[in-house]
């Protein structure tokens with residue numbers, strides 16, 4: 482049997498049951514996926530795992546069941562609902578895209594890869610995924626999982642990231658007019674459940690007969706990778722200022738990391754640690770600060786260590802919010818606020 486036929490028949494029997502998915506049985510019976518749900522899930526999944534994204538997906542679709550309803554939502558509500566998914570630029574792009582679909586396309590997603598690409602904030606991967614999954618267009622849907630599967634099936638020796646164009650070309654050669662949506666999802670499922678990054682389950686793999694990496698005896702050594710530069714480290718100070726049950730927050734500038742989000746007041750983030758004197762000089766108020774430890778947080782491109790200073794008092798130019806509202810903060814500030822409010826050093 483051909484590689485395509487083997488993988489599709491495996492998918493027919495083993496497709497993951499996902500909140501946004503129309504499974505192969507229903508799809509064969511003519512049920513079509515809702516482009517809004519496919520698009521939303523793909524945006525969420527670009528930065529997190531299925532188990533982490535699913536509750537967010539369910540929350541978003543319960544609150545905003547259609548793209549028009551999402552488009553009409555206030556920015557702040559969507560940003561708060563996104564908190565915990567990280568990388569807030571995506572939430573801003575999500576809203577820009579929803580509003581363009583609502584305003585310029587009558588609430589209907591374009592049904593081609595090219596049309597989808599014309600929407601703001603909708604990149605080539607998402608356009609290909611929505612075109613294939615929602616509209617059964619023969620689009621080449623290539624993310625990190627698919628790159629890994631291709632690198633193994635064809636034992637590609639060129640290391641990533643230089644191998645990306647070759648991996649994309651290999652994936653394109655497998656795309657066909659027949660069941661393109663199922664094909665894209667079958668590859669995703671294979672990468673997520675069988676051809677896993679560190680320990681591929683080759684003995685359960687439906688395409689083992691076609692796999693050149695398996696034949697080498699060391700499939701997990703693919704994809705080859707160029708030596709990695711170490712992730713840079715930055716340091717900052719976060720200020721946990723309380724006034725009774727309320728905590729002082731600020732709104733971050735609209736551009737840049739975590740732009741537009743509510744946050745704890747912080748110093749700049751820089752390569753060197755902050756001394757006590759520097760930390761006090763950068764504080765948002767002249768009150769009796771004391772050190773209560775530090776927290777570390779990993780962003781995509783760097784790791785941040787935040788020294789925590791805690792005080793009770795008042796300050797100008799801050800936004801007071803009750804402690805129970807802190808759950809809506811981005812993860813890094815939620816972590817810092819929780820530690821700052823509970824650490825008694």
Ligand code: SF4
Pocket residue numbers: 630633634675676677681682683684686687688689692693694695700701
């Ligand atoms: Fe991946 Fe192993 Fe299957 Fe090859 S045989 S595609 S390495 S799971």
